[in-house]
Amino acid sequence: MKERIFHFTKEKIAELKAKANAEIGMTNRVSSLQAVLTHFWRSVIRSQNLDPNQKVSFNLLIGARTRLQPPLPENYFGNAVLVGTVTVKAGDLLEGGLGHAAWEMNKMVALHTGEKVRSLLESWVESPRILTFGSLTSNALGTSSSPRFNVYGNDFGWGRPVAVRSGSANKTNGKVTVFPAAEGGIDIEACLPPETLKAMGNDSEFMDAVTSN
Template sequence: MVVKIKGCYVLKPSTPTLQGTLALSEWDQVGTITHVPTIYFYKPDQTFAAQPDTIANILKDSLSRALVPFYPLAGRLRWIGGGRLELHCNDMGVPFIEAESDSKLDDFGDFSPSPEYDYLIPTVDYTIPIHELPILLVQLTRFKCGGLSLSLTISHAVVDGQSALHFISEWARLAKGEPIGVMPFLDRKAFQDRTLPAGSTLGLDHSELDHPPLLLGQSDNIEERKKKTTVAMLKLTKQQVEKLKRMANEGNDYKNSGTKRSYTRYETVAGHIWRCASKARVHRNEQPTAMGVCVDSRSRMQPPLPQGYFGNATFDVIATSLAGDLVSKPLGYASSRIKEAIEKVTNDYVLSAIDHFRNQPDLTRFQDLHALGSDQGPFYGNPNLGVVSWLTLPIYGLDFGWGKEIYMGPGPHDFDGDSLLLPSPDGDGSIVLALCLQVAHMDAFKKHFYEDII
């Protein structure tokens, strides 16, 4: 694919905003602190397609206005020691790239992520000092057919998925001439100042966050990290999802129990993914394996976080098992391990986890940024994986005034064991799995993924 850059503009808030330093919470500074890309494809009607500059001008003008209430996105991060960050609100702005391609939307087939997406999504150069890196970058690419793509890559150290979608949806409202629906709540102290009661003896263990399992016989993951990966988009129909739920809940006597409940769609499908990954990777029975589960703490806090809280309120909890138990026991076992990990996330658990990271002398080893191009940092590849859910997020229907997208999805991801669950855009109850695995394991995974639904 040939993509020509036609212009790059640095957009700043349309009116002056508050300047100064914004402290970050522990959840902003651990796990993924690199940029996370998403991409939308549109097929505007002929009125808009004939006026491509109009689309660009609408996006640039509305983005500048959106950066007034969402002014942290126009700032920059900076290190303050101990692997910790703060956000400097200085209105340095957001790069907005305009590009053109001779390709057509039809060339993308089913829009599965591919290396060609790299040309449609802004590149972030992490060799540049972090205080010079934009927090948000945007690219508008026009295609020969009149279609276009709009891609965003946004720092996970500043927002999680829910906050990112909040910003994007409000930007779209402004582009259509509508007022802001929900103002962002920017005071991180609503989260940051919550602490365990003095003298608390909760004693909750968070050691699983520190040392993910390694392959048996290995003292590090260096060799595993060197292996080539590939990405697949795998669909489960509503009928297949329902069949998996029935399989998982066999023997789970939740209907006659006042304490049990049926396994959720996420717990069921994530358990299926975990089992299939262990089978595909041909793990030994005694191999420890972990699955990262991303949990939103907004409604789990007491009191809940304010509406529109703008920052990271999601974090990983870890479900663990021996591979032999995963593959030999029914699906309900894997789902039960995931359910157990999720249900321990109470207000006290969140506070104790924050306390755990707050007492760390250095957060570097908990941050994915330091894993780029090195052998350091967190790693959830073989024998582990992460399954992030977008199943309940409002990811579809983003209309800037020329209609809703024809496709929305994640940008490229090439980290072994990284996966994402998306709802079908048709709303028909089906689910799409975006999965990255080592090339050597992908075919076997696909086989088990479908054949194990019996």
């Protein structure tokens, strides 16, 4: 596996979000992160030249703190995330456009209500299962981290960080780590086969939204 960082500026993120919402006739339903991740996902699948009928998945971490009633405090130290999955055919992902795929991701996230979260927790107690990135199925991507984390606010005595990366541990095919970037941007750290990353670098539709950093 190889790694590559794809940087999206605040302006490019806004363009992707506007495009996704316009394609589904909405004004602001698809979020910035959903638009960026879907744009990335479509390029990965486009670069892999899969059979149009092949099923592909995107596993997204969903925060549960504010979904529970009463909500958990922001400084809650326990694990308060769930994994939501969007599964579609490769052909539908590419032919349906950015908006359609982002809308599927949005609907999946919206299904995780407080009642849904409690139901999932209760079912886990009955049948515990440990999730790892190594358990990702074929043709699946999985996210970690979040652009909401204030990673650049940490100062260990050397000043503000120049860059934040995930390090060398827990690398597996399909791992996607999301970091905040300067001035409202987003960095995506992708762990994928070298041939896929090379093809993505030559994907003009994808790279039009990516900026060298």
